[in-house]
Amino acid sequence: MIRVAIAGASGYTGVELIRILSQHPQVELKAITSRGQAGQRVDKYYPSLRRHCELIFEEPDPDSLAQRVDLVFTALPHQAAMDFVPELLQRGLKVVDLSADYRFRDPNIYENWYQPHKTPELLSRAVYGLPELHRREIHSANLVGNPGCYPTSVILALAPLLFGKLIHAQSIIADSKSGVTGAGRGASLTTHFCEVNEGFKAYKVTEHRHTPEIEQELSGVAGESVTITFTPHLVPMSRGILSSVYANLKNGISESQVSEAFQSFYLDAPFVRLCGTEVPSTLQVRGSNYCDLGWRVDERNRRVIIISVIDNLTRGASGQAVCNMNLMYGLPEGLGLNTAPWQP
Amino acid sequence: MIRVAIAGASGYTGVELIRILSQHPQVELKAITSRGQAGQRVDKYYPSLRRHCELIFEEPDPDSLAQRVDLVFTALPHQAAMDFVPELLQRGLKVVDLSADYRFRDPNIYENWYQPHKTPELLSRAVYGLPELHRREIHSANLVGNPGCYPTSVILALAPLLFGKLIHAQSIIADSKSGVTGAGRGASLTTHFCEVNEGFKAYKVTEHRHTPEIEQELSGVAGESVTITFTPHLVPMSRGILSSVYANLKNGISESQVSEAFQSFYLDAPFVRLCGTEVPSTLQVRGSNYCDLGWRVDERNRRVIIISVIDNLTRGASGQAVCNMNLMYGLPEGLGLNTAPWQP
């Protein structure tokens, strides 16, 4: 049994981790931390968890965790993660970090879009936790930077086509739409029911911080520098991301070559399902770790449109984090994650 | 392994059964039938099920089912069930029927509220499948009439108080609110998104057919005839029922006696969670087989208000049906049903 803790367990990614880990056959969840809720039983805070988790939120304490667990999922805000993760690593713990703090290889990019990095030396040790791209490195990592939700959906949509050099790398536009859990559980006017309900909006147009994360990974796959346009939107629903991704096809590339690229790239991927021209809906992956992909070629102007759907809390955060833990311990990638999506 | 089939598997209770059974450790799902979808793969029809179920809908054929399975879940419309269930029983199959056709002991009541019954003689053999009331009879039954969704939520709210004779049996009002999956998957103006969304309404006031079903079971528990007022409402959400149940307390009955009645009645119930005065929300049971119950006494006019929440598709239909199957085979009541609710 792997003994694990969750640091920062009171938010939506935290409770999603608890939900998943409570049914994982090889995990014992030993501790959950939360500064704000310390001392409170988690099933008082989330009554859905009664009979599934009886832990009490505790203050984060690296020494105490080191005595009790093997691995920590850190679901802390950016910057708070940077303070805490090194403490855990020093004590010999493995870490899957759900913040952005360990996703970048180049500290300059991180610092341009976020803030100064306190432990840039750790960035080269950290592995970007997208199994379809970095399965082997994750297997031997002690520190995994768990991907952002939007990047997961966009990178998986494009990797096969950039890898196969089927599209122009500078022509990419990713128009993404997310449910509201992506904004976290903090109370704000932005997430007030009546400000979201019956409305649809774009936000952070041209300036969302997931842009460089997507570009880092796509550049790696493409073998050349990729710059994209990325626009996130807010959908009046709780869970789910759909990314509509556009790119110009290179001369002579056909729809069947596009399809073959997807099929060969994801041949053994347990959590990618290919839908071909039947483009997917977010409903078909809700509550699961799947990324479902569909695509069509617009022959009139030689573009390919890829539709990529995930559950932002599961595949876009906590499910993928558990996947990464499985790989770090040599377990089957999908252990504890193989339940069917929630429909309807 | 129990070999099972689902008849009428293309609706919402059907797909919920497939979702649950696909992760049940003691079940092999061998066949699914649907007249309308016969010949189609279920994971084409419900893409969420890809990699979880590869069965093809087939025409319902009792002989063929009898050769391949031990038990059939019949998720057919009222009246269609009456035609099919006897065929299955004759061939030695066990049946859990999700229609109303085998829920009533008295054929007259059924006929007053529904239509003529074709096999009234079977009603005395059928067991009403509410485990908290009829666990033992279910264990030895071949035919279980699986309870309606509203009745499940209302009966569980009142059984302890009527059993303990704490309330006036003729004072009961049940004001229930359901998500839209309760109306089934058939396309109609009633379930059109824009007719439901941003609205709230009551329907079938004073004439909903779940009324006599609730009364039958409550009368049994109370040991006297119970007549209730029942009003269903439609909530703009997919899953969940909340019933607000009102009754007049008998003289001298205190809030603590009410609490004790709930605690002793549900002492060993794996799927009832008692919340006391912290009344529950439907969100905390979504996707699960739980019924969560809270209550308060209004001392100003000596009424007790019980708030009861379930997921109408799981506890109110398919989850409870699997529970009944477990009991029929002597398995633990919660086998295959022990995942945490979906939140958020």
Added chain:
Amino acid sequence: MIRVAIAGASGYTGVELIRILSQHPQVELKAITSRGQAGQRVDKYYPSLRRHCELIFEEPDPDSLAQRVDLVFTALPHQAAMDFVPELLQRGLKVVDLSADYRFRDPNIYENWYQPHKTPELLSRAVYGLPELHRREIHSANLVGNPGCYPTSVILALAPLLFGKLIHAQSIIADSKSGVTGAGRGASLTTHFCEVNEGFKAYKVTEHRHTPEIEQELSGVAGESVTITFTPHLVPMSRGILSSVYANLKNGISESQVSEAFQSFYLDAPFVRLCGTEVPSTLQVRGSNYCDLGWRVDERNRRVIIISVIDNLTRGASGQAVCNMNLMYGLPEGLGLNTAPWQP
């Protein structure tokens, strides 16, 4: 032209007042106040109002308002209203107060459910602003206590039956369901989209402060003391209240007597629409000042069930406030309020 101001204009009832007043043919909206937003243009804060209102939020100042306006709508929190309203009255202004501070005739009841009252002597001068009950007194009032949203829906459902002595006054149960705007615009976990969406819950069971307000008015109509059980619920939608109201019919009272009572009581009411046994949905009154009423008799246990729907922001707050202003100035009750509801 009536010159008016709105104090506390930045919340949902404030912006609803601006929306309505901006199309009122006899009103000039001269000032809007908000401590939090002072200095900001309202159409920056609510972009929907561009080209409809160009006012700038100002600090509340009774002297300044007295020089510019005739009447003030105070949309302040309870207690803040008590501080501000007397200042306005002293300067000769008329006031329609949307808080609870001037709704009660008996200061003891207010103090039992709210807090100490600072100007109890004003309570006898204030008129409860429900036109269907107090049209004449409103006409000559300087201070109107605008009714709460739930009370508006419940009182209108019961007044004809209590006035006609058709029901037992102690048998009343009001089960009410409200959209989320009823909780105001303040950011909190309670109104977070993902805590509300896809869920349904009751709150403040047995202890909601609208209870004594309903009882005061019903007692007045009935000519005897009325004590009710009132349970509010939260619906995942923005606007609308539906109240399901239950009462025991007196001996010999028939459904047609019930219908006649409604028809004669609301004979000349421009904003009550009677639906008979076709019980109404909240969607049919959205954005309007209507209260639509339907009813049915449950002969099996001699109860009447009344279904009452309003838009909580319009009829339950700002529309009714404008109605009261119209009456205070001898204008037609519906002036500026006669647009059709929003459907779909």
Added chain:
Amino acid sequence: MIRVAIAGASGYTGVELIRILSQHPQVELKAITSRGQAGQRVDKYYPSLRRHCELIFEEPDPDSLAQRVDLVFTALPHQAAMDFVPELLQRGLKVVDLSADYRFRDPNIYENWYQPHKTPELLSRAVYGLPELHRREIHSANLVGNPGCYPTSVILALAPLLFGKLIHAQSIIADSKSGVTGAGRGASLTTHFCEVNEGFKAYKVTEHRHTPEIEQELSGVAGESVTITFTPHLVPMSRGILSSVYANLKNGISESQVSEAFQSFYLDAPFVRLCGTEVPSTLQVRGSNYCDLGWRVDERNRRVIIISVIDNLTRGASGQAVCNMNLMYGLPEGLGLNTAPWQP
């Protein structure tokens, strides 16, 4: 007073027309037709309209209409419009047609994307009813082809930039998202609440029939042939369209030139509101005839992103139709349409 009728008045655009026309000071609505609902009072069918419209649906009869009205709004399905509109024109009536049948100048384009056209000779007489582009021609038209909902939002987003030659005409991608009223009121699985709610999906990728309509108008403005990629999506909300439109800026074009283009193009447009870099939400135009536009330049790859929002039923259909009627009769463009949007 203009005497008008609505043919095909039972759908969502029909009831929206009734809502708007019922408060228009220069219109008398004399007749509404519907084959399906003939004989029924409209306020029985749409209870929201009680006290606002007491008409009875009648069978469509051109002779009868010609005796009673001056203008007909035809809200019929494509193809049905083609049969009925010529009958009306022959009898000297003016027509605003809300179908696609009279939007195209080139019958070949219509026939490629729709079906054979029965009266192609009328196409040259019909005017495309987008006031910002064709105000003068509408003024003298007898037949207006009212624009599609998506085209309205996309064309208004791009016209200033194509007119000013600031963008590459072949680089345009329009990623549009619509509420569910856009799918009409017909019952189908596609519009079932539980198939839409909590999900987000794209549909008709590369093949939606609004594509050539957008291209026709953009080509006209640009003075060159424009081919676009257009992807529609379905948002779980009732009303609203947001289009995110992408184009490559020509060399040397700056963000301020983009802003100036919008400002000069829409200088006198009563129903276009410019938001600059504060990109708009659909909520701020709900229930109104506004198109709100915001834009940003992505300097990293020299693209402009325009966010365009409308209410699909008002600006995208019925409100714009009334606007066109106003222009046809020399009335102020906004007469009867000047109420503030619905928020929240």
